[in-house]
Every structure is written in structure tokens, then in C-alpha cells.
Amino acid sequence: MEPLAGGLLAGVLEKQDGGRRYEERQQKRVEEHRPALEQYEAFCRELGQAPADVGLAWLLHQPAVTAPIVGPRTMQQFEGSLAALxxxxxxxxxxxxxxxFPGYKAAPMEYAW
Incomplete structure (x- = not known):
């Protein structure tokens, strides 16, 4: 899975500029996860942080993650990703x-044979 879940954790509900979230497949994903996304974006506002920054910071707080692979399409996205640090x-x-976002287990302990 991509670090920002294909854009879902980047503030997909707040953004009004079109883009991938208006593709049919992405719209289905947004609607499927809308309750959690609404809570997530509200929580990010409480923290005073951009959703993408919180999403990447959350990933960086996971002990099993040594180096998230981000795929910015623009220099602005890349520079924005640095804010998560x-x-x-x-x-x-x-x-x-x-x-x-329940249901995720600690890795690698929970996935060891």
C-alpha cells in the first residue's frame, strides 16, 4: 500500500481541485471509507497539521517501517512530504x-510464523 493510501490520507475530502479523487475507482474508495476519513481529517485539524503530514508521520512512528517510499509527482508534493519529519x-x-483506522497489527511480531 502506498504511504498515503493513494491519496486518501492526504486530505481527499478537503481538496477541491479535482484530480485523481474524481476518478470512479477513487470515488468508490472515498465513499467506502468516508466515515473514517471524516474523523481523520477532523483529527488532523485538531492537531493543526496537514493530513498528508500526519499520515506520513504516523507511518514513520511504526517500528517496522525503516524507510517509507513516497512517490511525489511534483516538487511541491516532495517538499510537503518533508514537513512530516x-x-x-x-x-x-x-x-x-x-x-x-482499526485492524492493523503490529509488525513484524503479529505476522511472524
Whole structure:
């Protein structure tokens, strides 16, 4: 899976500029996950951070992730990704993110044979 879930964790509900989220497949994904995305984007606003920055910071807080592979299409996206390095998520914030998006298990322990 892509670090920002194909754009879903980049503020897809807030953006009004068109782009991939208006493709039929992406629209289906947005609608399928709308309740969680609404909670996520509201939580990001509470934190005072951009959704994409929170998404990447959340990924960077995972012990099994050594180097997320981001795929910015523009220099602006690349520079925006660097902002995630400055985002510190406290345990309460990490717990809240896990509540919004439940079902993920700690790796590699939970996936070991």
C-alpha cells in the first residue's frame, strides 16, 4: 500500500481541485471509507497539521517501517512530504489514529510464523 493510501490520507475530502479523487475507482474508495476519513481529517485539524503530514508521520512512528517510499509527482508534493519529519505524534494521537483506522497489527511480531 502506498504511504498515503493513494491519496486518501492526504486530505481527499478537503481538496477541491479535482484530480485523481474524481476518478470512479477513487470515488468508490472515498465513499467506502468516508466515515473514517471524516474523523481523520477532523483529527488532523485538531492537531493543526496537514493530513498528508500526519499520515506520513504516523507511518514513520511504526517500528517496522525503516524507510517509507513516497512517490511525489511534483516538487511541491516532495517538499510537503518533508514537513512530516517535523510532526511528532504523542501516544494519545497514535492511539486515536489506531481507533480511526482499526485492524492493523503490529509488525513484524503479529505476522511472524
Amino acid at each position: 517535523e510532526v511528532t505524534l504523542e501516544d494519545a494521537a497514535l492511539d486515536r489514529l489506531d481507533e480511526i
